[in-house]
Amino acid sequence: MAGSKVRTAARLLLGGALVFAGISHLTFARKDFQAQVPEWVPIDEDTTVLASGVVEIALGAALASGVKRTAVGNLAAAFFTVIFPGNLSQWLNRRDAFGLDTDSRRFTRLFFQPVLIAWALWSTRR
Numbered sequence: 001m002a003g004s005k006v007r008t009a010a011r012l013l014l015g016g017a018l019v020f021a022g023i024s025h026l027t028f029a030r031k032d033f034q035a036q037v038p039e040w041v042p043i044d045e046d047t048t049v050l051a052s053g054v055v056e057i058a059l060g061a062a063l064a065s066g067v068k069r070t071a072v073g074n075l076a077a078a079f080f081t082v083i084f085p086g087n088l089s090q091w092l093n094r095r096d097a098f099g100l101d102t103d104s105r106r107f108t109r110l111f112f113q114p115v116l117i118a119w120a121l122w123s124t125r126r
Contacts, residue, residue, distance in 0.1 A: 004126070011063055011073075011123035014116075018060030018076070025053025035097035036086035055079060063124070073124025080116045087113055 025033050033052070034045040041048055059079060062072040090097065091106035100106045 007123050007125070008066075010119060011066070011069070014076070014119055014123055015060045015063030015065075018056045018063065020060075022053040022056030022058075022060060025049050025056060029098070032097035035095040036083075036090045038085050038089035039093075052083065063120075069124040073120050076120035076124075077117045080113055080120060084110075084113045 024030075030046070030049055033049040037045040037048045043051070056079075059072065059076050062068075063076060087106075087110055089095075090100065091103065091110060094103065094106070100109055
């Protein structure tokens with residue numbers, strides 16, 4: 001019982017974080033997120049950032065709602081996997097954003113993506 005409450009709290013926290021991140025994609029952090037879009041993405045940077053923001057809001061709301069928890073957790077984990085090249089691109093191309101203004105800071109951030117993937121999966125299981 002206590003374990004399920006912890007998972008629920010973790011799922012809600014991740015959902016809220018995704019909604020916040022999505023809103024920031026659409027508003028105040030738009031330029032910073034553009035620094036993460038790899039050059040090989042065939043859509044312009046701003047459209048990519050706006051689209052990913054909408055996806056984050058939808059995923060966050062779905063996580064918070066608890067509807068189809070496992071499926072939404074899988075989708076969130078897949079999303080975190082798909083956007084990882086953006087974090088890698090930011091590091092490889094030495095693009096400053098979000099206070100990540102050194103190679104070591106940008107590199108360290110790469111290790112948080114697997115944590116998000118695991119969090120999405122763990123928090124949506126029984």
